[in-house]
Amino acid sequence: MFLSTVVIAIIAFIIAVAGFFLYKNYAFRNAGKKIANARYERIESLHHQLENKQTPSPEEMHRYVSNLLTREMTFLLLKKYNKTQLFPKEFYTIEKAAASNLAGWLEFPTELDACPDELEHIKRVILSLYDAQSEMYYEVFRFRINQPHWAAKNGWMLGVVGPYSTTSQPYDPPQATFSRLSKLSDNVTPEEEVQWVHETIYKAH
Template identity: 45%
Template sequence: MTIILIILAILAVIAGLLGFIYFRRLRQRRQFVYKKMQRIAKLVEQLENGRELDSHDVLPFAANPATRVMTFALLHNFDLKYLFPQNLYTQAKAAESHLANWLEFPTELDAFPDEMEHLQTQSIDVDGHGQQFVQYEVFRFRMRPPHWAADKDWMLGVAGPYFPGGEPYDHPPATFSRLTQQEDGVSPEEEVRWVHAHIYARS
């Protein structure tokens, strides 16, 4: 009987710890999302107050990769997509913003890249017969000191896949980076194949 009580006590402690971790992570995620939304709070406030936006209001938010995707989504929801700059309405520009936002997650870089460059668009033959392709956008990025990843210099990141007939700002489900250093000799093509096989195929 004593052993059973001990086991039950241990299980109760474990359940309590798991519950604590779950709710702490939930709170952290809410805080993270709130922080992101604050970056476009000015646009949201203007729309909610009935003030008419113009392209000059939108441009600073669309130009910044940190707020580009959220800005497009906001305009889309308010039927104001026509205010989004046409030169930023591209797959590569959308992918840049998706990857930058993904890298900001605390489990990744916990920050936006200090520098980010688009390397290429890479196609993957998904049926093995050259009949159906998807695309990935490949970037390199790096951090400056004192960030812990600064000594890695340029690293590779991928956003995709993008499907035929899709729109530039469709959500890319396999946005990912292994924080692989470019100097390690991993090519953009190899990184895309790895992400497609290990991230997208398992999603």
Template identity: 50%
Template sequence: MEILFIIVGAIVFAIIGFVVYRLLKVTAKRKELESLRFNRIQPLFDQLNSETEISTSDVLPFAQNILTRHDAYHLLKKYDKAELFPAEYFTLLKGAESALVVWLEFPTELDACPDEIEHIKRVTIDFDGNSNFVHYEVFKYRVDAPHWAAKNGWMLGVVGPFFDDSGPYHYAQATFSRINSSADKVTPEDEVRWVHQNISMRRR
């Protein structure tokens, strides 16, 4: 019996140790990512905090870059200079695309920026059965080897929900990807239904 307690105790200790290690590792990587994201837009941040005139052309490189687009818009908005954001990138689709990439970069998700990403379609659903419709934007993305997800090929990512009056860079609380959802095996409609039921509705 004593040996059994020792074995069970060792297993419990090992599990707790792994959970703590995982938590510390994820926390460290999250902080590292937050620092990286800020460093990417720091030149824009420095301009906004200086007496230098800033124009749309100064913002353009940050709007073009899918990794900085989302953060650059919200930084400008914080400084009441959102009007400087380039019009061609001030669209719901451009914002949704960047929001998905920001989400995918988190260490608990893909932990990388996709090497390719494409918009597939908008999927609209009646979320309460009373003709109250919400929209989700569906993208497919892929990564190159040696990333562990390269073997999955094209994967699906969902951003939403959006409403008829949602503007560009609207907060999409159900931005999500199951990573292993192959674009060849799962339809955009099925993926949206899964995200809506398992992510969006649980956060209400």
């Protein structure tokens, strides 16, 4: 009788754990779908113009690329339609591309769940691995978000995007965009953050 009770308890526990992970998986996929839809809505008008062979005005293009959340998607959309010549040259840099990529990553529900209110480039950190041909680098940013967001108390936090190489082009997809939401007040240096991301995120791919 006691054994049966234990077995039933174990089975109930396994079912509960399985149900929890199934729910988390469903919630994650549902959140991903919602954010994908929201991101498309931001560039839907531009997509329709390109699809109908219309040319967006310079003012429209500047509005899209000035927004961190639409800059990267705008370039990729223009690339799809062979219209990258419309992309404003001052935004065609790895630093500008990396900033947009980080903002999009932070917006995802499993991360910051929002676009930062402020995001600034700090520096480029170079990793000389073996020789000049294998040199890699990361772009490091600081960002913060206002109340009532739960992370507002952190103040300025670090974010890392990369790695890039000497042959990288702006808007090439980085493989290790990440933030531990480390506070700058914790005296974590950009170099330390890059080393952690390179070893823990990039090398895990």
